[in-house]
Amino acid sequence: MNLLKNKQEYFMKMALREAKIAYNEEEIPIGAVIVHENTIISKGHNQCQKLNDSTAHAEMIAITSAQNKIGSKYLNDCELYITLEPCMMCSGAIYLSKLSKVIYALDDKEKGYIRKSKEKINKKLLIESNVFEDESKKLLESFFFKLRS
Amino acid sequence: MNLLKNKQEYFMKMALREAKIAYNEEEIPIGAVIVHENTIISKGHNQCQKLNDSTAHAEMIAITSAQNKIGSKYLNDCELYITLEPCMMCSGAIYLSKLSKVIYALDDKEKGYIRKSKEKINKKLLIESNVFEDESKKLLESFFFKLRS
Numbered sequence: 001m002n003l004l005k006n007k008q009e010y011f012m013k014m015a016l017r018e019a020k021i022a023y024n025e026e027e028i029p030i031g032a033v034i035v036h037e038n039t040i041i042s043k044g045h046n047q048c049q050k051l052n053d054s055t056a057h058a059e060m061i062a063i064t065s066a067q068n069k070i071g072s073k074y075l076n077d078c079e080l081y082i083t084l085e086p087c088m089m090c091s092g093a094i095y096l097s098k099l100s101k102v103i104y105a106l107d108d109k110e111k112g113y114i115r116k117s118k119e120k121i122n123k124k125l126l127i128e129s130n131v132f133e134d135e136s137k138k139l140l141e142s143f144f145f146k147l148r149s
Numbered sequence: 150m151n152l153l154k155n156k157q158e159y160f161m162k163m164a165l166r167e168a169k170i171a172y173n174e175e176e177i178p179i180g181a182v183i184v185h186e187n188t189i190i191s192k193g194h195n196q197c198q199k200l201n202d203s204t205a206h207a208e209m210i211a212i213t214s215a216q217n218k219i220g221s222k223y224l225n226d227c228e229l230y231i232t233l234e235p236c237m238m239c240s241g242a243i244y245l246s247k248l249s250k251v252i253y254a255l256d257d258k259e260k261g262y263i264r265k266s267k268e269k270i271n272k273k274l275l276i277e278s279n280v281f282e283d284e285s286k287k288l289l290e291s292f293f294f295k296l297r298s
Binding site: 048049051052053054055060063064067068071072073074087088089090091092093095096097098115116117118119 | 197198200201202203204209212213216217220221222223236237238239240241242244245246247264265266267268
């Protein structure tokens with residue numbers, strides 16, 4: 001159990017590192033990594049401003065990058081770590097890519113898929129949340145405070 | 150009214166032409182075009198197999214291409230024509246890109262967003278459906294018949 005906790009905390013720290021890259025690039029600070037057999041196979045951070053692309057969410061970038069890396073459109077046996085609960089678009093991409101597990105830090109009470117979707121992303125998909133939620137929250141709060149001031 | 154019908158049929162024909170390109174490339178035949186001020190600014194067809202990317206739906210390609218073309222992540226005053234009801238991922242992308250109108254040909258009773266989402270994509274978004282639904286249905290049926298035989 002401690003090993004699992006350590007593992008999850010390690011990979012979520014890597015996702016938070018991605019979120020900090022977004023922060024430093026003046027993007028909403030959200031990060032993601034995809035893990036296969038305890039190895040990170042892709043990373044992504046929000047790049048909506050830089051790319052002028054409202055779909056350039058951390059998860060979308062990490063998912064397409066992982067698919068490219070392993071040469072398959074399905075990511076069975078892969079885990080996605082995200083610093084914020086996925087939105088509708090990203091939950092759809094998680095479904096389509098057949099990821100086996102999603103671990104996210106912070107609930108998104110406004111735009112998160114849980115409040116928008118009638119059903120689970122996928123019956124088989126494992127989901128865990130609230131791993132390092134405070135760290136993710138602080139980063140987002142700092143970003144929006146800076147934006148307003 | 151007839152002018153609107155003619156316009157919608159013209160642009161849906163262009164989306165169906167994209168779907169046929171996908172068909173000829175042995176992809177699930179779904180096509181999309183985005184229209185701004187009565188001009189097509191982007192096109193897309195399903196490329197999931199070719200790109201090994203489960204997110205490479207016609208709508209996603211058309212949306213990112215349109216954003217790139219106009220240099221903005223928002224597509225206000227743009228209309229999206231699709232040959233099939235959008236899935237959860239694409240409905241999320243439609244929300245994020247602030248499209249003003251979506252016109253689709255055929256309902257997707259299995260994976261369409263209407264059966265999956267608790268709420269409308271966006272309160273302001275106009276949606277029309279069943280424009281050339283038979284043409285879209287025939288193309289999809291022909292694809293899956295060929296796949297099975």
